[in-house]
Amino acid sequence: MLQDVIGAKKELFADGVQTVLRGQENRNRRVVILKGNLVQNSRSEGRGISARVHDRGTYGFASIAEYTTEAAEKVLKAATENAKFLAKHATKKIDLPKSYGMEMIPLNGQIVDVEQKLIIELCQTVDKYVESKYPDLASRTIVYSEDSLDKIIYSSDACSGHIVSPRCYVYVMMSAESKDGAPVELFKAFGGYGSFFDHFANPEKLYPGIDDLYQKLMDKKEGTYAQAGYKTVVLGGMMGGMLAHEAVGHTVEADLVRGGSVAGPNLNKRVASDLVTMVDFAHTYDGGLAPLPVYLDDEGTKAEDAVLIKNGILVGYMNDRESAQQYGMAPLGNARGWQFSDEPLIRMRNTCILPGKNTVEELIASVEDGYYLIDSGNGQADLTGEFMFGVTCGYEIKNGKLGKALLDTTVSGVAFEMLKTVDMVSDKVEWSSSGFCGKKQPMAVGMGGPHMRCKIMIGGR
Amino acid sequence: MSELRQIADRFDAILQDRKLEKYTYTLSESEKREMNVKDGGFKLMRTVFNNNGSLSVYLGTKVGAVNGNDLSEEGLEKLVSDGIAAAESAAEDPCHDFGPDQGKDVFRQGIWEPDLDLYLERVKEFLATAAKEFPKVKIMTAIASYDRWNWISRNTNGTEFEGFGGQYSFMVEICAGEGEKTTGIDGTGFVTKDLSTPFMELADVRQHMIDVQNSIDTESVEGKFEGTIILTPGCASQFISMIISNYVGSSVIIDGTSQWLDKVGEKVADEKLTIALNPYDDRIVMGERATSDGFRSEAVTIIDKGVLKTHLLGLYAANKTGRPHVKNTGFDLVVEPGEKSLAELIASVDRGLVMGGFSGGQPGANGEFSGVAKNSFLIENGKIKCAVSETMVNGNLGDAIKNVRGISKEVLLDGTSVVPYVALDGIIISGK
Secondary structure (H helix, E strand, O other): OOOOOOHHHHHHHOOEEEEEEEEEEEEEEEEEEOOOOOEEEEEEEEEEEEEEEEEEEEEEEEEEEOOOOOHHHHHHHHHHHHHHHHHOOOOOOOOOOOOOOOOOOOOOOOOOOOOOOOOOOOHHHHHHHHHOOOOOOOOOEEEEEEEEEEEEEEEOOOEEEEEEEEEEEEEEEEEEEEEOOEEEEEEEEEEEOOOOHHHHHOOHHHHHHHHHHHHEEEEEEEEOOOEEEEEEEEEOHHHHHHHHHHHHHHHHHHHHHOOOOOHHHHOOOEOOOOOOEEEEEOEEEEEEOOOOOOOEEOOOEEEEOOOEEOOOOEEEOOOOOHHHHHHOOOOOOOOEEOOOOOOOEEEEEEOEEOOOOOOOHHHHHHHEEEEEEEEEEEEOOOOOEEEEEEEEEEEEOOOEEEEEEEEEEEEEHHHHHHHHOOOEOOOOOHHHHHHHEEOHHHHHEEEEEEEEEEEEEEOOO | OOOOHHHHHHHHHHHHHHOOEEEEEEEEEEEEEEEEEEEOOOEEEEEEEEEEEEEEEOOEEEEEEEEOOOOOHHHHHHHHHHHHHHHHHHHOOOOOOOOOOEEEEEEEOOOOOOOOOHHHHHHHHHHHHHHOOOOOOOEEEEEEEEEEEEEEEOOOOOOOOOEEEEEEEEEEEEEEEEEOOOOOEEEEEEEEOOOOOOOOHOOOHHHHHHHHHOOOEEEEEEEEEEEEEEEEEOOEEEHHHHHHHHHHEHHHOOOOOOOOOOOOOOOOOOOOOOOOEOOOOOOOOOOOOOOOOOOEEOOOOEEOOEEEEEEOOOHHHHHHOOOOOOOOOOOOOEEEEOOOOHHHHOOOOOOEEEOOOOOOOOOOOOOEEEEEEEOOEEEEEEEEEEOOOEEHHHHEHHHOOOEEEEEEEEEOOOOOOEEEEEEEEEEEEEOO
């Protein structure tokens, strides 16, 4: 855990500008066992100090890979000079509010480091379980991946605090040969927010999930290609989360709104059926911790929930301080940087479509001819809201019953059109938090959603 | 950035104090000076000073790898302790290794003393040209970065490589709009060591500006048909990267899931296709000089006139599988151009797409791909008809490169690769 060596340097904050000083350490632990071979066994740590200075619409940023009081002095000086240099070339001047509330956010937890030996033993135990129970697999890979952020933030005009964000996962990947000899694959992530012992003290707890993964792979092995076209589907909760993040979330990030996203002209208009409400949660969901809680952002803004769509109406964006000023909204803590050397960008936190009233069984039973799309390996979206998700796990639905499994396919659509076709929403949310969102820098994000019945374009032969 | 050699000497002393017999490490220092443009105006000036130390410790046949950016005495001591702990925890595996003594060498690449004033002027000139010539195009983001770095790599077999490199890079994200209509995001970029040419005229920057301005009105393809996709150089690079990962990379050879496992020496693609990684091509600014497993980098031809020449195996994968090792761990892609112009390729297509981007995931091991055609234009009867939206493409990587209709004589030179347009037949194209 970082010790505070930068707080005393607040006295060097320049007058007439807005300054944030940040000390940060990122840790990564990674072990990969590929078909029984330990092919990666690594640990990395990177720490340093950065400063960002706002001067009437332009920003100066500087960072040094040292965690010392001297480094704090240097980055404050360099960032201030950068801001003043760029201000000479700026075409627009922007004045931000004088203060955003000067609260001290308390430390939210601890980062507990474990020996690499324990991580390797965990992966070997899981690998042995998979190898011995499922010898017919063509290949198997076990990955342990842990990343943690430890930040101390001081701002001249907003909140300050010391916050930590640890998360760790075990990924199990399996591959089998289909009936025509081609390989098919599936993977599943276990773990979440917290440290090693929060999730992996007993490896046996992973086994039911691994068994379920194997069963789905065996179904996929006998699977069929989806028929291309515009289909009625039931999106699983993980797909709902991907939709919330990729298809809608990015278009309502205010920097992309400013860039011309479809959300610009649609504020306060209907963009979804009235069954759809979507929120970017800061740190708390349904009375418990959100998957990746955020308490304070890197502009010193105290994190609060951002309601984006309410009963189908687009009601808000995710902002940093400057975009909030531009759109007449409040900044709610979305400005985050990944490493100490990264400037804060507008990022999602725990973006989720809220649950409805139906059961999953009711949704599936209601589809005469369509697909149940359970899991996605990846997704991308555009300013227009046009999105694409890879579907790695799904089934046909025939007369309200599940049929054959699907081989890999892709779904696409335009978010604000597709969301208007949502006519049934399940009563439970599924979350995922193991992924990274890419936008100049990576960022750990949570995403969640219920099952939804809707219409969507599906790719296929 | 002048003290790195002294830090390395100190690091050697620490490693030898710990009586380590086998290790390899790389230390580096870097500087970044970055100008960020948002919505057509200067927004952020960023200066980053960074370090990195990566160490692999070998205890017998056990290996542990650690990274850290603290190159102080205390930081180096910690790196060594962590490396030893990681190695002690590892499983025995005699396949882990690094190259034999390669001697000593110093590599100097790119530009070490930048002209930041001229760099700033080039960015201003680009913004002014864009505003004047492409009024419907919005510069959402432009990032102009000068980066330079010094690295030193040593191992206990005696190799010592040192590198000094510096480059300018420029990346833009653009869209176009009219009223409430907007295009999707398009983007491109390049690296260079030469600021003599306006940025609008480098790589494919002007072409992207033209294409995005012509994409404000789009149509979705009607129904589903089998046609031709002409991959732009940027999109062709994306496809070739997927091919390498799916068929010739270390992971898929070790786990045996590659469908080209036993195809070396056999024809796997159309004879028009030759794909190489050549870090010494003059058109590549910062080609790899030393591999991550301790060898001098060498150029390698992966596919020569359609014939698979080699898998792309690092030393570990080669030792593990008993197959040949390739001394190249970079991605300095060079694809041989063809004899037809892009215009001739388009004229030869009855129905298909010029595809500027593929929005889809990494295909599964079977090579099946499925995704959305982005920044793409419909071709009908040999002519470009319109920009498309909500249009999907499906096919199989391995099959697709057996059906190469043609390769353009024009190549994209973006400082990182040399790639032409590649036309592939037999792709399923579907609309709403």
